[in-house]
Amino acid sequence: xxxxxxxxxxxxxxxxxxxxxxxxxxxxxxxxxxxxxxxxxxxxxxxxxxxxxxxxxxxxxxxxxxxxxxxxxxxxxxxxxxxxxxxxxxxxxxxxxxxxxxxxxxxxxxxxxxxxxxxxxxxxxxxxxxxxxxxxxxxxxxxxxxxxxxxxxxxxxxxxxxxxxxxxxxxxxxxxxxxxxxxxxxxxxxxxxxxxxxxxxxxxxx
Numbered sequence: 740x741x742x743x744x745x746x747x748x749x750x751x752x753x754x755x756x757x758x759x760x761x762x763x764x765x766x767x768x769x770x771x772x773x774x775x776x777x778x779x780x781x782x783x784x785x786x787x788x789x790x791x792x793x794x795x796x797x798x799x800x801x802x803x804x805x806x807x808x809x810x811x812x813x814x815x816x817x818x819x820x821x822x823x824x825x826x827x828x829x830x831x832x833x834x835x836x837x838x839x840x841x842x843x844x845x846x847x848x849x850x851x852x853x854x855x856x857x858x859x860x861x862x863x864x865x866x867x868x869x870x871x872x873x874x875x876x877x878x879x880x881x882x883x884x885x886x887x888x889x890x891x892x893x894x895x896x897x898x899x900x901x902x903x904x905x906x907x908x909x910x911x912x913x914x915x916x917x918x919x920x921x922x923x924x925x926x927x928x929x930x931x932x933x934x935x936x937x938x939x940x941x942x943x944x945x
Contacts, residue, residue: 743861743944745846746853748904748912751896752874752889754924754932755867759846761933766940769845779828779835790828829907849900853918854908863943865936866918870925919943 745762749755756772763770771778776790833855839845840856847856853864869877871893879889904912915921920939924932 741861741944742840742844743863743940744840744844744852744856744859745940746856746862746864747846747848747867748853748865748900748918749849749867750869750874750913751893751900752878753867753869754877754929756848757929758867758924758932758936759848761930762936762940763846765933765937766844766846769839769843770848771839771845772848775832775835775839775847775850778839779832782835782838783831785831790832851904851908854904854910861944863940864918864920866913866915866921867932868913868921868923870923873925 745759745766745768747755747759749759759772760770773791777787779785779790780787829851832850836847836850836852836855839847840859853862856862874893875886875889878884878892879886882889882892884892901912904910910917920936922932922935926932927935
């Protein structure tokens, strides 16, 4: 089968990561979430914690309107030699995404991967949503918090993901016309959503 990439964007609490992991296993391909950060760290010689600190968070320069830093190829340091500005980290991470796409089929979660790989001939971009009540319940269970706290976490998490995505790309996070397929995982459940996506992907690749 030809090499392909499945990019999955997701709302917090939608089950997107679980769906991605199960789908990758069913397709027999690699799954990149935090593993992507480890690979970026390895390729760049930086510590993984450096990438985790800026993971899907927009650059501080966005808030301070220092837009000249956005496309700078020069890194600067904050506090210690392992702390790079998030614009440079995004460049490094994007290069890692392209390197992975050049060598293997895989699923990549978030991190603007559908935008970074927009020129890839066999990119399949998916966005996963879920009903708000189900998202709250899932986060409350996972994080062991009450529903009010889970709701706050979801609102903050979605805001961060949207800000990060929209800052580093020219498309809008979560808008249907920017993806090949958008699906509400509450309608079919996690496992049936995996089955549906498996059928969709295999038909696309024929």
